[in-house]
Amino acid sequence: MHTRPILVFDVNETLLDLDHLRPLFAELFGDGSVMRDWFAQLILYSQTLTMTGLHSDFGSLAVAVLQMTGDIRGVTITDQDGTRLRQAIGSMPAHPDAEKALAHLRDHGFRMVTLTNSPPSDGPSALDRAGLGGYFETSFSVQPTGCFKPAPQTYQQVADALAVPPRDLCLVACHVWDTIGMQAMGGRGALVTHGVNAPLLLSGVPQPDLIASDLGELAKAMVVEWGTQNAGR
Incomplete structure (x- = not known):
């Protein structure tokens, strides 16, 4: 037993x-469901860093992936947007x-x-x-x-x-x-x-x-x- x-x-x-973050993504991208794509990429790149022996903290990586998502979708992501993401994650x-x-x-x-x-x-x-x-x-x-x-x-x-x-x-x-x-x-x-x-x-x-x-x-x-x-x- x-x-x-x-x-x-x-x-x-x-x-x-995690859905607490949707309004921010809806504001930035016009579509709250982009949050799910961002989160999947965040997990993918966290595991990439581990496998390659590179290092970051999760919050910094989250902001970097937000910036990458913006670049892919043609949306400008400001430093203030990154701060807002960190605040939203900390207040879920x-x-x-x-x-x-x-x-x-x-x-x-x-x-x-x-x-x-x-x-x-x-x-x-x-x-x-x-x-x-x-x-x-x-x-x-x-x-x-x-x-x-x-x-x-x-x-x-x-x-x-x-x-x-x-x-x-x-x-x-x-x-x-x-x-x-x-x-x-x-x-x-x-x-x-x-x-x-x-x-x-x-x-x-x-x-x-x-x-x-x-x-x-x-x-x-x-x-x-x-x-x-x-x-x-």
């Missing part, structure tokens, strides 16, 4: 609502069901931490501003590793800090590339689709242990699957 895993939550889009609200889902997991004794591509904040984090910071025993940024998810180093630093093997962790994310990253190391994965993502059905690729359309349903599934087991290794 598997022991109850420590839940490692992704932050951006998983807990915080929680998904409506996030707090109730986290409270449900906390009440059933789950240990919870976060792992984000975003750099550490000098002041309150976006998670704190969204009212969710208190549900987690600690928050991790990939920045000390010099890599972005899904590089193995990013998950290993969490396992090392918590003094457990990766198999005792479950990565909770809205992105299947993130759950695959943890599962490739022997950990578990839980996917919340939020109506915009789906598992990758490909031979040889690990499938999430749990899948749900929203955080509330995913939390309930975790309690059913692992909630009555003793925590620990």
Whole structure:
């Protein structure tokens, strides 16, 4: 029988609502859906930097990809636009069901931490501003590793800090590339689709242990699957 895993939550889009950025993209490009293209390119180039051994923080890369998107679409992106993007990312609200889902997991004794591509904040984090910071025993940024998810180093630093093997962790994310990253190391994965993502059905690729359309349903599934087991290794 598997022991109850420590839940490692992704932050951006998983807990915080990325659609908060749509109005900015609608203003800049006349089409809020450009935000999805920008975000996909942001993830692509974060992984490119990791694979090539190059370095940037996630916020600076986000602004650079916004500039690139503007160049492609013939839209002038100013320094002020880049600042507005950073401010919007830092003020993303929680998904409506996030707090109730986290409270449900906390009440059933789950240990919870976060792992984000975003750099550490000098002041309150976006998670704190969204009212969710208190549900987690600690928050991790990939920045000390010099890599972005899904590089193995990013998950290993969490396992090392918590003094457990990766198999005792479950990565909770809205992105299947993130759950695959943890599962490739022997950990578990839980996917919340939020109506915009789906598992990758490909031979040889690990499938999430749990899948749900929203955080509330995913939390309930975790309690059913692992909630009555003793925590620990």
